[in-house]
Amino acid sequence: MxxxxxxxxxxxxxxxxxxxxxxxxxxxxxxxxxxxxxxxxxxxxxxxxxxxxxxxxxxxxxxxxxxxxxxxxxxxxxxxxxxxxxxxxxxxxxxxxxxxxxxxxxxxxxxxxxxxxxxxxxxxxxxxxxxxxxxxxxxxxxxxxxxxxxxxxxxxxxxxxxxxxxxxxAWTRLTRWREQLASVLDQPPYEDVTAVEVRGASTSPSTALLAAWLGLALEVPVAWQYERPSTWDHGIHSVRLARPSGDILLERHSPTHATLTQPGQPDHDLLLPRRSLRECLAEELRRLDPDRLYGRVITDGWDALRAPAETHGTAAVPTIPSDHAESAE
Structure with a gap:
């Protein structure tokens, strides 16, 4: 009515x-x-x-x-x-x-x-x-x-x-990426990650937040890079985690599917769809107390990501172009 x-x-x-x-x-x-x-x-x-x-x-x-x-x-x-x-x-x-x-x-x-x-x-x-x-x-x-x-x-x-x-x-859209990466690192071999590379579209703030979260959680250098629009024009494209036994690569090939590549294992095709607005809103409404992890990522993690490479060991942050239409994760 x-x-x-x-x-x-x-x-x-x-x-x-x-x-x-x-x-x-x-x-x-x-x-x-x-x-x-x-x-x-x-x-x-x-x-x-x-x-x-x-x-x-x-x-x-x-x-x-x-x-x-x-x-x-x-x-x-x-x-x-x-x-x-x-x-x-x-x-x-x-x-x-x-x-x-x-x-x-x-x-x-x-x-x-x-x-x-x-x-x-x-x-x-x-x-x-x-x-x-x-x-x-x-x-x-x-x-x-x-x-x-x-x-x-x-x-x-x-x-x-x-x-x-x-x-x-833009942070809420990262939940599936964070879950998948955490799941991979919970499996053997239990090696430290020595470096991280995050790639995505220049119009995706979720890419930057994922890089900030990984740098904060793993305390390692993070290279955050933008793809050319002709290569990848929306959201997060890939995450590479460097370990002594070889790199872990989680790479999305379409808005719904990604491939997980690990040393000594066959490639795994994963369902990794972009989250809907309804899903993101419903997740945020499940908690009415402050999201302390987001607070640390947007302050400490973001500051570390933006810091000069020679001081903090992180990659220089690309400039986000202001004339692009925005896109979600």
Missing amino acids: IIDLNETTVSTVARKLVSVREEGGAVALGRVLTLIIKSDYRPVEEAIEAANDASREHPMRVIVLVTHPEDASRLDAQIRVGGDAGASEVVILRAHGDAGSNPESLVTGLLLPDAPVVVWWPDSPPAAPALDPLGRIAHRRITDSSTSPEAADRLQRLDETYRPGDTDL
Whole structure:
């Protein structure tokens, strides 16, 4: 069911939510959190669909706030429940002009009582998420540097502004890569890794985060290199781990499959698909405490990766071109 409320107020929207629950028998008792999705101008249907899918694992209220600062002041709203909202309640607020000048006041009256708050910026994140008006009321703050327009310094900004509770979907997309690499190193021969090479597309912040994680976890030199677009134009391409008995190579050949090459063993074809937006969001919503590993990677690991080779033994960091369209892992 979809209910449109044009030129309305937040209190009217809140009353309508209560009315819908009473008339339709819908209840909010099973909701475990409030997810706020913040966007400027842009349609966010893809983000809403991802939230609806994730709500089947994490029942929640979804508040979508889209601001149009240059318009005349007014607030339009839409409420979605039932089949149009998955296992959630979706409230879409379109704040025009001055109506969107205080985003915190727009959402406060719609938050679930005594429930954690997560804020997600699916397109253009604020410069410092923890200092943003919405970020200040959130337990977790989710950005996605693969969509950030500040391509040249997107990860450096996350490093400089990081606060516990921040996370980034470019990091979440690495879960399968991290699991696969950890699994390989848990098998004999149990040799130390002496060097690491990570290769990927220049538009992939996940490639840089994987290199930073490996350098932090293994405490070895990491060479982080970009592929030419004609060779590989999206996401992570390969990871090479050097050991005394020979190199381990995990190389992706398509968006869904990769090959694992190890000394003395036949090559293994692996299913290594790129993760969907729904999968990444659902994973982030499973934890409402700070992701301390991500915090170490985006600060200590990223700083070590960027350090001069002669000082820290890591490869020089390539410049991320700012004129490329962003791509996910």
